[in-house]
Amino acid sequence: MRTSFIFWIIRKALRYPLLSFTVVVINFLIPRAMPGDPLIFVFGEEVYAIALSNPDLTNSLRSKYGLDLPIIDQFWIYLRNLISGDLGYSFSYGRPIADIIRERLPLTLIMTVPPMILSLVIGTILGTNLSWKPGSLKRIITALCMIVRSVPTYWSGMLLLLIFSLWAKWTPIGGAPPAGAPLSEFISHLALPALVLTMYNLSYVTIIVRGLTVEISGEPFITTGLSKGLNWFKFSSRYLIRPSLPPLVSLAAMEVGFAFSGALLVEIVFSWPGMGYTMWQAVTERDYPLLQATFTITALIVIFANALADILSYALDPRAR
Amino acid sequence: MMGKLNRAEALGISLILAISIMTVLSLLPEEYFGRSSAAYSPPSPENLLGTDDLGDDVLRSLLRGSRVSLSIGILGSVFSTLIGGLIGVFSGFMGGALDDLLSSLIDLFMILPALPLMIVLAAYLGPSLLNVIIVIGLLWWPATARLVRARARQIRESPFIEGLICLGAGKLYIILRHVLPNVWGIILARFVLSVPGAILLESGLSFIGLGDPRSPSWGMMLHFAMTRGSLLRGAWWTFVPPGLCITVTSLGFILLGMGLEQRYKLSTKSVEGLL
Secondary structure, three states: OHHHHHHHHHHHHHHHHHHHHHHHHHHHHHHHHOOOOOOHHHHOHHHHHHHOOOHHHHHHHHHHHOOOOOHHHHHHHHHHHHHOOOOOEEOOOOEEHHHHHHHHHHHHHHHHHHHHHHHHHHHHHHHHHHHHOOOHHHHHHHHHHHHHHHOOHHHHHHHHHHHHHHHOOOOOOOOOOOOOOOHHHHHHHHHHHHHHHHHHHHHHHHHHHHHHHHHHOOOHHHHHHHHOOOOHHHHHHHHHHHHHHHHHHHHHHHHHHHHHHHHHHHHHHOOOOOHHHHHHHHHHHOOHHHHHHHHHHHHHHHHHHHHHHHHHHHHHOOOOO | OOOOOOHHHHHHHHHHHHHHHHHHHOOOOHHHOOOOOOOOOOOOOOOOOOEOOOOOEHHHHHHHHHHHHHHHHHHHHHHHHHHHHHHHHHHHHHOHHHHHHHHHHHHHHHHOOHHHHHHHHHHHHOOOHHHHHHHHHHHOOHHHHHHHHHHHHHHHHOHHHHHHHHOOOOHHHHHHHHHHHHHHHHHHHHHHHHHHHHHHHHHHHHHOOOOOOOOOOHHHHHHHHHHOOOOOOOOHHHHHHHHHHHHHHHHHHHHHHHHHHHHOOOOOHHHHHHO
């Protein structure tokens, strides 16, 4: 009982700091667990060969990362750099990684947040209605959700690009408009990726919300609500959606993870220079520090969103208070 | 023994069978495939699905890709279900501090965004089929573990287990002989439902350029279409078929998994875990 309680506290309160720490440790350990000189992973294989001919540079980097020190000291150096915002240096871009990410993270947020909000709103409406009103429409929408889940996001992106950009020439082929471009230009660039991500997230939200509503539909307060003779809008918002709000908030947080993973590959298709596109370039260029930094930041954002959702759903759930 | 197939199972199995036939057809000798080796020739009687930027027959790549995608999907799923099943059974049945520790671990891995971490791991490990399978297995188990754990906990509370303990049965014996057979249905359903996840992850990794170049999968065909310009040339026949195949395969396994859940009267939660 006692250990259970201690673990419960750890799970609830320390979960997110612990998770963030795990991400940092994983990131620290991966390059050091690989065979060979860890400096390979600072430069990438190609630059490494050239860099070896410059002992001053390699020695200064070795001492910067403390590669000749014991592993635990290396970790402190790593942690100190990370906390002070030094994410390392990208040799393929020739720039500090923190600068690259500062530029690109907002682009990913612009692309992922509107579809997330849209899919949450539409999915909640669809899901509650579906659970309550049986019929063939329900079956069709459920089947549609299954199909959308089976389609790789980047492939639907490619199809839309083919149809709307190459054939119909309605939307630009890719890339991001320059900063300060008119809003309409942003919208035309974002329309297709946002459509893909909305559909993808929507299928998930709809199915989960349907499950949530089915779960509570046997509760006595539903009967009370029904017997009041409210119209559908009032009934569903007060008696179906309101009680589902706490789990819905957690759902929204889980969606952040999905949305980021989904956006990752969609960004590549539309050459939208956000985090996913950067990750892709890092993979292509074997730019390991950049790859790790994009992963760290993405993971930390997802963890932060989950922590926020946990607090919010606690606040929204009267039973928890 | 299995009885009549329900509708979801039947539909799922037919889709999977259709894809398996593709795998068998990929063993046909070379002369059965298209003759033209001109780049970007559209579908014609000579090359049923046209050719790609290198003049390779798309149909042949598609059939060969089915071997890679299917085997990685299935092996990755076997691996992840094994890890998830073991962790779930032990965590749920043993209870106590071990359960606390393992379920914290499950929670941690549930939140961690899988795809970005897989990309990082695969980039370091280097492109090979085995590495892709390992990476998928290592990161795709938490949903399975959570469901199996819940079921194993239920079983632990049931009277016949208490009886066994009174009879002096060892824990390992109970797990192997009495708990495992009871979670078998859920493990089977989870295995089937993990396959589409594994296939989609493999194709995602290949799409980003981390697949094994020696055995190109459907995801890698899409990668080539993207990076070598077939997409921008509008050569739709090079990238529509592989994506369609991924979709059909995933859908087949999702339907089969849903059918199995109905058969074993499992909750729909497991479908949600997949999504």
